[in-house]
Amino acid sequence: MFDLALLVQGLPLLLAGLWNTVWLSACGLALGFLIGIGVCSLKLSERGALRRLGGAYISVFRGIPLLIQLLFIYYLLPRLGLDVPAWVAAIAGLALCSGAYLAEILRGGLLTLPVGQVEAARLLGLSGRTTLTRIKLPQALRATLPALLNEVILLIKASSLISAVGLAELTRTAQNLAASSFLQLQFYLAAAVLYCVVNISLALLAGRLERRFAKGRA
Amino acid sequence: MLEARGMSKRFGEHTVLQDINLSIQRSEVVCLIGPSGSGKSTLLRSLAFLENYDDGEVFVEGELLGYDRASDGRRVRSRPSRLSDVRRNMGMVFQQFNLWPHLSVLENVMEALLRVRGMKKDAARRLALATLEKVGLAEKADAWPNRLSGGQQQRVAIARSLAMSPAIMLFDEPTSALDPELVGEVLQVMRQLAEEGMTMVVVTHEMGFAARVADRVLFLDQGHIVEQGPPMTLFKNPQSPRLAQFLGNYLERNSLFEAAPALNRVDD
Amino acid sequence: MDFTVLTDHASEIGSGFLVTLWTWGGGVLAGVIAGLVIAVIQLSAGPWVRGVLRCYIEVIRATPFLVQLFLLYYGGPSLGLSLSPMTAGLVGLGIYGSVYFAEIFRTGFTSIPRGQQEAAAMLGMTAWQIIWRVQIPQMLVLILPALVNFTTILGKETPVLSIITVPELTFVLTGVGAETFAYVETLLALCVGYFLLAELCSRLGQWLERRASRYLTQGVQQRRALKPRESAA
Ligand SMILES: Nc1ncnc2c1ncn2[C@@H]1O[C@H](COP(=O)(O)OP(=O)(O)OP(=O)(O)O)[C@@H](O)[C@H]1O
Ligand SMILES: [Mg+2]
Numbered sequence: 001m002f003d004l005a006l007l008v009q010g011l012p013l014l015l016a017g018l019w020n021t022v023w024l025s026a027c028g029l030a031l032g033f034l035i036g037i038g039v040c041s042l043k044l045s046e047r048g049a050l051r052r053l054g055g056a057y058i059s060v061f062r063g064i065p066l067l068i069q070l071l072f073i074y075y076l077l078p079r080l081g082l083d084v085p086a087w088v089a090a091i092a093g094l095a096l097c098s099g100a101y102l103a104e105i106l107r108g109g110l111l112t113l114p115v116g117q118v119e120a121a122r123l124l125g126l127s128g129r130t131t132l133t134r135i136k137l138p139q140a141l142r143a144t145l146p147a148l149l150n151e152v153i154l155l156i157k158a159s160s161l162i163s164a165v166g167l168a169e170l171t172r173t174a175q176n177l178a179a180s181s182f183l184q185l186q187f188y189l190a191a192a193v194l195y196c197v198v199n200i201s202l203a204l205l206a207g208r209l210e211r212r213f214a215k216g217r218a
Numbered sequence: 219m220l221e222a223r224g225m226s227k228r229f230g231e232h233t234v235l236q237d238i239n240l241s242i243q244r245s246e247v248v249c250l251i252g253p254s255g256s257g258k259s260t261l262l263r264s265l266a267f268l269e270n271y272d273d274g275e276v277f278v279e280g281e282l283l284g285y286d287r288a289s290d291g292r293r294v295r296s297r298p299s300r301l302s303d304v305r306r307n308m309g310m311v312f313q314q315f316n317l318w319p320h321l322s323v324l325e326n327v328m329e330a331l332l333r334v335r336g337m338k339k340d341a342a343r344r345l346a347l348a349t350l351e352k353v354g355l356a357e358k359a360d361a362w363p364n365r366l367s368g369g370q371q372q373r374v375a376i377a378r379s380l381a382m383s384p385a386i387m388l389f390d391e392p393t394s395a396l397d398p399e400l401v402g403e404v405l406q407v408m409r410q411l412a413e414e415g416m417t418m419v420v421v422t423h424e425m426g427f428a429a430r431v432a433d434r435v436l437f438l439d440q441g442h443i444v445e446q447g448p449p450m451t452l453f454k455n456p457q458s459p460r461l462a463q464f465l466g467n468y469l470e471r472n473s474l475f476e477a478a479p480a481l482n483r484v485d486d
Numbered sequence: 487m488d489f490t491v492l493t494d495h496a497s498e499i500g501s502g503f504l505v506t507l508w509t510w511g512g513g514v515l516a517g518v519i520a521g522l523v524i525a526v527i528q529l530s531a532g533p534w535v536r537g538v539l540r541c542y543i544e545v546i547r548a549t550p551f552l553v554q555l556f557l558l559y560y561g562g563p564s565l566g567l568s569l570s571p572m573t574a575g576l577v578g579l580g581i582y583g584s585v586y587f588a589e590i591f592r593t594g595f596t597s598i599p600r601g602q603q604e605a606a607a608m609l610g611m612t613a614w615q616i617i618w619r620v621q622i623p624q625m626l627v628l629i630l631p632a633l634v635n636f637t638t639i640l641g642k643e644t645p646v647l648s649i650i651t652v653p654e655l656t657f658v659l660t661g662v663g664a665e666t667f668a669y670v671e672t673l674l675a676l677c678v679g680y681f682l683l684a685e686l687c688s689r690l691g692q693w694l695e696r697r698a699s700r701y702l703t704q705g706v707q708q709r710r711a712l713k714p715r716e717s718a719a
Binding site: 020064067075076157158175185192198 | 488537544547548550551552554556557560561563564565598614642643644645646648660663667669670673676677680684685698
Binding site: 266298299304305309311314316317318320329333334375378 | 507601602605606607608609611612619620623624627
């Protein structure tokens, strides 16, 4: 059932898989963040049509399961004549989906800002964009940091679905090792442990930040 | 019928009650007064074992409350069934009413009759309605608790407790959460209970009620019973400077506002 | 695009849809029951048992659902636990759901004022009676939005079951797509299907919320008062 030697042999591969998981998630997050800012400003815009567009983006990308979105991108892009490598499709899928969640998190953060601050910035003659990037966003980020970290955990877990389109991230690597060695339990457990290490550290960090902010506000 | 011997209670390092000795006779009405934080609620809750006291003993009709003697002489926490058995004759009314908001007034009163007493639905309903009638709320039987005024809610809470026909009732500041104009209706119900011979222990800031209804008043300060006796003796002739000061503050506050004299709160 | 592939394979798609509903419903039911048990134990057990449960919750929350499924389905047999894909899927959804439902229930329990339990205890109600008659009915109303929300999330995890060959909607439709090369049509159908399911679930939830929270806002008397007018009309 367990074979320590094979585990040690497979470890470098698993760690490489973990590395892929992390950087694919990180890229997905970074891109998703940009999408999130865009969608969030659509959602907060004064034009009804733009608001509806933002709302539609959010409900579509949150309503459709991520696996389906990934399959869609993976099959559809070649059909459109875009022969992109699998990792690009994977990052695009993660980014599009997390963008919808991040937009909602950011919106929550922005809505809790006191109106007076924005008015003060406007009175000082700052433009709408400067107000957004210099006054609103930094504060929204601070307030929503725990929620954002939580989103990172969700994204890392979601990235396991990339294995379905054949990329050798952590889950896929474990799958390959398990299939070739017939030590299914061992390698899936190893993958689970690695996910735990990363995600529980992130969760602890989020908890600590949350307490720090709670104290700062009191 | 309710007795505490050398009872004390600590919260961590902080001793809240120390060496409380207290004996309450059948049909006696005892009021507990004292400054905020003196341990009144803790004492009352310990008498019901909602707080588990540390040293000493509490007896309800001769039975030790909350603990059992193990064979080696040490005492162990009673099992839940034993605990409810010992306090089957006790009722408690809380400052915050603690009605169950998802049940109607009638259902609040019927619940324990059905589930604890095992009464039939019809009998439980009749008894519950009769008890509600007694506190003057029979016509509110089908209302949700949250739609009632505070005074009405507290009367429902009294009825809920009363329906289980307890021999002794504990009240923890039953009128402190009420708007001033609603205090009277609750005190009226309590006074009626006292006149019918109910044994009562009442934590209260209503000196008028204490003066008119109590057989005995206990003054608690910093976890000690500092002074006790018939209300008029205690109020007219406080022995300890603490009580004198406490009553002084109280009278000063009332004379400042020159509202209806506090001692006349409960009208005849 | 040619959507006749969908009508051509209507019966397979229909059965896939039923499997999706069945695994989803079963997973939610299993998760709710297990979560309730966990929450009740967490509130009443000693520090050791609580610690073990805390670890279980943290581990399940930190690992991807897919890895849990693989462990159960492929790793299970080496522990003498051979499950069919369908059973593994149901159990997996139940386990994954249990920890989130447990957290929801726990917050629900702690948001009911302690005094209500004390009042019940003073009337002689047992711990079980207090949980069932006082806490759970109120808690359900408070946590209904969270329950509905997570039920929707669990529904969006069901396509993952296709990876361990559970014949649910995604499995059937991607199969049809591979067979007929109608990838776009089948994937579009999947998108629409799941989107509608999620919408339906949240609509149903909103309706339930309105009904369940009525006791907080509207008196029995009012409802009674409406009756005579109805009969007069
Ligand atoms: N659960 C608890 N944990 C720690 N300390 C407590 C607890 N309950 C009460 N205390 C402390 O015990 C002391 C007595 O509290 P208690 O509530 O009995 O006072 P009280 O006389 O009822 O006051 P009040 O008139 O304000 O109701 C206070 O100093 C309080 O801070
Ligand atoms: Mg008190």
